Amino acid sequence: MKSDTLTADPIYQRIAERVEGLIAGGTFRSGDRLPSVRALSRDWRVSVTTAVGAYSLLEDRGVVEPRPRSGYYVSARRLSPERLPRGNEVESDPVEVGCAEITEKVMDASATPGIVPFGAAVPADEILPSAKLAALYGSVIRSAGPSAHQYSMPPGLPALRFELAKRLLGSGIAVSPDDIIATSGAIDAVLLAVKSVCEAGDVVAVESPTYFGILSMVRELGLKVVEIPVFSDRGLCVEALAEAFASHPVKACILQPNFHNPVGSVMPDAEKRRVVALAKQHGVTLIEDDLYGDLHFSEKRPLSLKAFDSGDTVIHCGSYSKSLAPGLRVGWIVPGSRYHRIKSLKYATSLANATASEMVVAEFLKSGGVERHLRKARRIYARQTHEIREAILERFPGEIRVTRPEGGFLLWCQMPEGFDSEAFALAALKRKISVVPGTLFSASCGLRNCFRISCGFPLDDHSRRAVGILARLAEG
């Protein structure tokens, strides 16, 4: 039974997905007894037959197993030991960002056909809403006429900003369409935010590890960084941030509070509240990159950091590059009091975004199709992330530690000290497998014993073999 399809799902499939989400999210662990068929039928208001159908589907997938006269249990082969990465040491003084050389090689490889793309933080082709997008490009552009081909000058199309404002309510952000500027993806948004706050030579706080695109940007802007450790269970270390604020003239902190790249962590609400208060107290601007926030495995979207900011401390940035499609280049920024500065920076850099993309996303949002797509994408990512994590733990040397994210589709893997992830990544490339070495995520070229694995695509026979090859390479 094939379940990866993005077409209509009968009720028993939805129940199965929900149960699977609870397992992926850790509510039910390996070996746990699951709710009885009767309980399921009662809770979902469906027939017993439908409830049995849901469990049968999960049984087909190897997620659950029936035990005679006892009920359904989480499969033993889904065993996932608590081997989470340990925190890493960081340099506490501001440093200039080093080691970019390998980035281009890794990025190029990720875009090369025929490579098993564990290095590319992108959705698999099958997950993209391609048919829907193609239909929208056909219909929306035709009916828009010439306006689809004129400039969409900053702040971007009103129809798009209207839909974004509605959607941001779900992240806890209440703003009007006029408070939003459309951008070319999140990286454009973060760049505009940083430039609106910092000048060359300034100090910014970044997470360690952090997305290497942020480090490249910071290097290009001539900024110095203090690295703040990120914990896999609660995100950015607020104590370390407080210390950095006390010791250095930090102008801004760039952070990913929800489903952090690469760690996958979410800051609990209390931590978000603390970090906003702390930044406000020190007059530091928080630049939030909420790129992965919509890809939560459990029922509820985590709130954005901006939701805890009653003032002007947080600049919120987001994008549909991960949650809808990378090629769209549709992102946004909520710049607060820096609105005019950022709008004129947008004029002076990329000028405008692709108008057709903005129209297509606006219509996709308006139709409700985005939320429908996300419901399915989340389920797929939850499963893929879980399965690839399991495969890694099963095949790699026993010392490996792997994050267990609650959203997004990235795994952060930690080998013992001494492991050289750059040599590992280069050896993997020779076997036509991409992974991203940990050094790329560190301003100070640390994290050499770590690497990032993307679970944007399914664990099929091909990628399962690739995990095996990586495991052998890791053994050295």
Added chain:
Amino acid sequence: MKSDTLTADPIYQRIAERVEGLIAGGTFRSGDRLPSVRALSRDWRVSVTTAVGAYSLLEDRGVVEPRPRSGYYVSARRLSPERLPRGNEVESDPVEVGCAEITEKVMDASATPGIVPFGAAVPADEILPSAKLAALYGSVIRSAGPSAHQYSMPPGLPALRFELAKRLLGSGIAVSPDDIIATSGAIDAVLLAVKSVCEAGDVVAVESPTYFGILSMVRELGLKVVEIPVFSDRGLCVEALAEAFASHPVKACILQPNFHNPVGSVMPDAEKRRVVALAKQHGVTLIEDDLYGDLHFSEKRPLSLKAFDSGDTVIHCGSYSKSLAPGLRVGWIVPGSRYHRIKSLKYATSLANATASEMVVAEFLKSGGVERHLRKARRIYARQTHEIREAILERFPGEIRVTRPEGGFLLWCQMPEGFDSEAFALAALKRKISVVPGTLFSASCGLRNCFRISCGFPLDDHSRRAVGILARLAEG
């Protein structure tokens, strides 16, 4: 008889367009006798009836007039006196770029519906190949499947770069697809070029006047500028550039050698050759923005500056924002030896371009549709530019001087010293007409007596009335 249509044109229409092009290009001046009907029929190998048809069409349009027993003449009402702008004084020492305040107001106004957009350097809706683009978005995206929605990572789609390489041959540039990086329009390309050469505090040479987007960019990058005057008949003043190179540590010069914005000038080949030699001698990088080069009124495209560079002196930048459609955001850069630096800068700033746009432009180029569109767009711009120039000269105070460009669709208007184009532009906005004041084109807030008029749209009754209103405002 309607001739603005972009549909198939019979032979007599094409002859008429050619004759009109020669008039717009200055080969035949007001009052000149045109080739006889017999000569036209011989040269084009068509019947005398067809040749008469061509002249009749031009007569309908008011371009030519018949004189009994003598033949056809260029209409007297197309009289365009040689009232070209005079050269302006510039500051010879490097300055920081000032006066950005009015830019946002003017840019916002240009995008406002209901405004007569003399300020917006964009094609009118009617000129855009909207139906063709809509059809391409429909078909190309559908047949590409998921790849239309994945990242198009730097250097951009191979199919696009292949078509660009073929097309660049027409500008005298012989490069392989692998020598090209796709960008988000020309502004992105120029920004990447400047960043690959300059650091904050460096001196760059810019034209005076120059496109205000270049000045905004230079200001954001913290560069100092020396301004080099531009002549309407030959473009950048090479002598002044030589002096600047001799007196200041100029790192790069940003210039628009073909159909300069706002002056419309083209550097003659000899001048292009001189400026490349001069820059090479001083080790200065020339950053060529060839955005308008395809919009030539006469038969032949001017060569790009890069065509005169056998080495690594010129970085060539271009875009389809003016010649096809602004909303596409498809541009390119030929970075020479700075290829890897610029590719990694692209990763660190906007990351990728909109994939669908790149696919649509690649297919449009491949089909030959781009060249077909350009043939018609050139003719339309030639006529519009000519007609709007005539209307300005007719209605404005006699002291006004206006450029007579041979391509593009911009006019640069010069009033006597003391004229305040900012006050003029703000007064015009109140009457729902946008124009761009000269100060925006000057790093040192000069050129106050000048303004730019875009001829991207036709001179109809509405815009003709707007010219009348502007003329009265200019009288003060």
